[in-house]
Amino acid sequence: MLRQWVKSGAAHALCWSGTGKWIGSLAGRRNLPVVLGYHNVVERLPDTARTSIPAMLITRAMLERHLDWLGKRYQFVSLDELGDMLQTGASRTKPVAAVTFDDGYRDFYDHAFPLLRRKGVPAAVFVVTGLIGTGRKQVHDRLYLALAAAFLSHGRSPRDVARALGRLGIQAPEIPPHRLKHAAGMPFALTRALLETLPQAQILRVVEELESELDLEQSVEAAPEALTWEMVAEIRGAGMTIASHTRTHAFLTNEKRQRVLEEVVESRRELEKRLGTTVKHFAYPDGRFDDVTVPAVAEAGYRFAYTTCLHRDLSHPLLTIPRKVLWQNSCLDANGRFSPAIMSCQVNRTFDLIAGGCETRHSSALDGGAHTAKGSFQVTVP
Ligand SMILES: [Zn+2]
Ligand SMILES: [Zn+2]
Incomplete structure (x- = not known):
């Protein structure tokens, strides 16, 4: 760094x-x-x-x-x-x-x-x-908004989100420290890490899981x-x-x-x-x-x-x-x-x-x- x-x-x-x-x-x-x-x-x-x-x-x-x-x-x-x-x-x-x-x-x-x-x-x-x-x-907007809601609005920890990914059989990717300058950077860093590593079908499963768990209909509408x-x-x-x-x-x-x-x-x-x-x-x-x-x-x-x-x-x-x-x-x-x-x-x-x-x-x-x-x-x- x-x-x-x-x-x-x-x-x-x-x-x-x-x-x-x-x-x-x-x-x-x-x-x-x-x-x-x-x-x-x-x-x-x-x-x-x-x-x-x-x-x-x-x-x-x-x-x-x-x-x-x-x-x-x-x-x-x-x-x-x-x-x-x-x-x-x-x-x-x-x-x-x-x-x-x-x-x-x-x-x-x-x-x-x-x-x-x-x-x-x-x-x-x-x-x-x-x-x-x-x-x-856009799938990337939905993923970012879901992760932003999880971390910033619903107070979820990285471990909670890792568990949600785990339920789908997806291992949370490691995030390079330079992408995490502050806690507010977590949604974007994780969005990038997931988009860079997973096929779109898996990204959609993550998005749908988070959207239903956190009840994000309004937030998706605002994308x-x-x-x-x-x-x-x-x-x-x-x-x-x-x-x-x-x-x-x-x-x-x-x-x-x-x-x-x-x-x-x-x-x-x-x-x-x-x-x-x-x-x-x-x-x-x-x-x-x-x-x-x-x-x-x-x-x-x-x-x-x-x-x-x-x-x-x-x-x-x-x-x-x-x-x-x-x-x-x-x-x-x-x-x-x-x-x-x-x-x-x-x-x-x-x-x-x-x-x-x-x-x-x-x-x-x-x-x-x-x-x-x-x-x-x-x-x-x-
Ligand atoms: Zn583009
Ligand atoms: Zn290049």
Whole structure:
């Protein structure tokens, strides 16, 4: 933990000194276009961590700060324009940036869409087709809200929750200490740990067990809603890109190949049927990809797919395009104010390059769920 703190402190110092951008260029980062990812966009931040996953939120006002910073330095491009540039190797006089929003939340329509339209930013929305217009909520939101209710509202201890998991035959995962800065971090840390290790069918059993044990109907109702198909059509009609983020938001690296194929093929088919156009772009849920998911995405016919780290599959570089995920606190200084220097470091990936970034091996043996390296899969940092 100390090592991590020192690394992150060093990265901040580099940002403030302006050296971060230079390091980004040295590492070849500047050859890659900037692709940013956001999730929920809200009017104001909720008062407590009981109602939303904090690391997914950004206020409309903070998003505007980010867009203004980007607009002064980059030319905004759509994902189609970006894809053409990556495919042909063409460049523009001004560096380019693409802005994307994951999960297809209704709050995109309410808060981000008017702002993006006003500013003429051609953003993309990666939607979860099985949720659009259904009233059903994202599994990760339901899991987080159930765990937040267990720990923060119902006073359950980690041992109580471990027992609830045990009743389902699921062993509570170990949580790395750096994820548990304070007790309020427990719901998020456990949410991440479960999502990262279990197939979605098991996550749903955990969610349903907790929801019925704690009587959480109201809390699930308060979870962020998905877009409707009418909203999707309007967003597309305004020149934004609608792209796929699977059918149910299963973390694909925890699923068997057949389920992976269903998720990527069916979501594309549904979007193409509804939109009457070819769907070329895909974003891996949580940026997770491996040597099963990338070929499945290729087989489903996508031409471009987006991750959330700097690793690339050299056999499919256009299906492992790096994105940087940002949120409310990602570009703040020590006083909680928006920091152009930290924004620059985030966009130039200085924290990832200095502090080590993604530690995932992106190679899996799905049978049994154990992760083992396979020689055929090449991963590299550009
Ligand atoms: Zn997602
Ligand atoms: Zn990675």
